[in-house]
Amino acid sequence: MRLQVLDNEIRYECHSCAACCRQPWLEHVEDDKLGPVRGFNWGAKYPQLAGHDPILMAEVNGQQLPMLAKKDNGECLFLDSDNLCVIHKELGYEAKPEACRRFPFFSAPMPDADHISAHFACPSVQEGSGPSIQEQRDDILRTVPMSSPTRDTFTEVALLVGHLIPLEAAHALVDRWAGLFDPDQPGDLWARFARAIHVALQAVQTEPASLRAALAEDGFGTVQNVPPFARIDSLVDAPLPCRLLLALNLWNDYYPPQHSGARRPSWTTRMGLIGKVMHVLRMSGTYASRYLPGNVVLHRLSAPGFREATPPEDVTRLLCRWVRAAFRQRTFRRDRISMVAGLHQQIVDANCVHFYARAVADQAGREHPQPGDYHRALSIVGFGITSQVRAYQNVFRRRAMSLLESMDIGWSSLSMFCPVPLADASNRAGGAWPAEACPGASGSSRTVGARVPHSDWPGPDGPDLA
Numbered sequence: 033m034r035l036q037v038l039d040n041e042i043r044y045e046c047h048s049c050a051a052c053c054r055q056p057w058l059e060h061v062e063d064d065k066l067g068p069v070r071g072f073n074w075g076a077k078y079p080q081l082a083g084h085d086p087i088l089m090a091e092v093n094g095q096q097l098p099m100l101a102k103k104d105n106g107e108c109l110f111l112d113s114d115n116l117c118v119i120h121k122e123l124g125y126e127a128k129p130e131a132c133r134r135f136p137f138f139s140a141p142m143p144d145a146d147h148i149s150a151h152f153a154c155p156s157v158q159e160g161s162g163p164s165i166q167e168q169r170d171d172i173l174r175t176v177p178m179s180s181p182t183r184d185t186f187t188e189v190a191l192l193v194g195h196l197i198p199l200e201a202a203h204a205l206v207d208r209w210a211g212l213f214d215p216d217q218p219g220d221l222w223a224r225f226a227r228a229i230h231v232a233l234q235a236v237q238t239e240p241a242s243l244r245a246a247l248a249e250d251g252f253g254t255v256q257n258v259p260p261f262a263r264i265d266s267l268v269d270a271p272l273p274c275r276l277l278l279a280l281n282l283w284n285d286y287y288p289p290q291h292s293g294a295r296r297p298s299w300t301t302r303m304g305l306i307g308k309v310m311h312v313l314r315m316s317g318t319y320a321s322r323y324l325p326g327n328v329v330l331h332r333l334s335a336p337g338f339r340e341a342t343p344p345e346d347v348t349r350l351l352c353r354w355v356r357a358a359f360r361q362r363t364f365r366r367d368r369i370s371m372v373a374g375l376h377q378q379i380v381d382a383n384c385v386h387f388y389a390r391a392v393a394d395q396a397g398r399e400h401p402q403p404g405d406y407h408r409a410l411s412i413v414g415f416g417i418t419s420q421v422r423a424y425q426n427v428f429r430r431r432a433m434s435l436l437e438s439m440d441i442g443w444s445s446l447s448m449f450c451p452v453p454l455a456d457a458s459n460r461a462g463g464a465w466p467a468e469a470c471p472g473a474s475g476s477s478r479t480v481g482a483r484v485p486h487s488d489w490p491g492p493d494g495p496d497l498a
């Protein structure tokens with residue numbers, strides 16, 4: 033029987049901040065909810081809605097679907113001046129679209145169960161106060177539907193493309209990864225990600241049939257082909273594939289807001305988009321941000337003050353909680369990407385959080401990001417940036433997906449925002465660092481600016497296990 037497993041670490045109580053009603057997503061309106069929303073005379077009671085069509089049609093995967101209409105500033109049309117929803121006020125909770133009722137909870141379908149957790153875009157989830165998810169179990173299970181995976185996803189999961197591992201081993205691997213991000217343990221975020229890649233490399237160099245036992249006993253052999261870590265002094269020094277993945281993840285931010293998924297951009301708009309992508313790739317110049325009030329000045333984000341800023345411990349704890357909550361959603365996506373690609377995607381998202389924390393601080397004239405800048409950045413990434421796999425698939429097709437599948441590029445992605453050589457970061461993590469994963473620990477390779485070689489490392493086709 034299929035199960036729904038609740039994430040025990042989530043605590044949440046809505047503050048009615050309405051951040052979720054101001055985000056750029058379009059909310060699909062189910063067929064049985066269309067009639068009441070269309071039939072109510074909104075303009076008679078709410079002058080701000082007069083003359084507006086309550087529903088807009090948007091293309092999703094080639095299908096035209098009804099969505100709640102938006103105001104010109106991108107807020108939901110039904111958000112009232114008291115931060116409450118007028119559909120809820122007038123027609124009741126049950127009349128709201130499923131996505132509105134469900135937020136901030138989401139379901140990550142695994143092959144044998146659904147893992148239910150919450151979006152860290154929501155400030156209340158970030159804060160971690162209020163009743164636990166267990167205490168809200170009945171309400172949550174009423175609004176989060178059970179998924180229906182296909183039969184062939186039940187027994188094996190792709191660790192890399194073409195490299196399947198048994199489901200039990202996949203669970204053990206995700207448990208190991210999640211354990212590395214225990215917020216109660218000290219340690220730098222980037223050192224934890226590096227350790228997670230190291231564990232992934234151990235896993236791909238182990239026979240799938242013995243992987244679960246190896247994980248349980250920590251019985252891995254010596255790991256081969258661990259690349260050296262190179263700190264990058266400037267974001268423009270990051271390898272091109274890493275900058276390309278960042279640029280793709282930021283796609284929504286420089287995509288013109290008036291298009292918001294509903295209309296296909298014109299030829300001239302598309303030409304403008306190419307220019308913005310080039311700016312992000314070169315990490316120079318500016319682009320007009322949809323999520324920040326003004327331009328993002330890219331070259332300033334490599335300033336020494338930002339580069340050397342180590343996030344406060346509370347921020348690292350917050351980001352660790354975020355990574356743990358997203359792990360199963362990211363790594364059990366056999367239908368779309370492998371587990372390693374999911375881990376890499378989480379690293380790219382973490383880069384985006386640091387990118388925005390710097391951008392927010394820069395706009396405020398601060399030399400270092402403050403904790404509030406990271407909270408804001410996490411909301412921006414959660415609401416607008418995260419889960420760009422569809423953009424990768426639709427826009428850049430296989431090329432971008434193969435970048436995500438590559439562990440060497442994942443490793444290089446760590447260097448973009450890590451403020452110190454990973455050896456130093458791992459020393460702060462309590463010394464539990466495999467020396468071969470972090471050559472700088474021996475003091476030998478503080479190779480500022482050097483490039484990571486991308487040669488002898490398992491790429492998207494998986495390692496040679498012979």
Ligand code: SF4
Pocket residue numbers: 045046047048049050051052053135136153154155156157
């Ligand atoms: S963002 Fe979170 S706290 Fe704010 S209104 Fe939405 S659910 Fe409530």
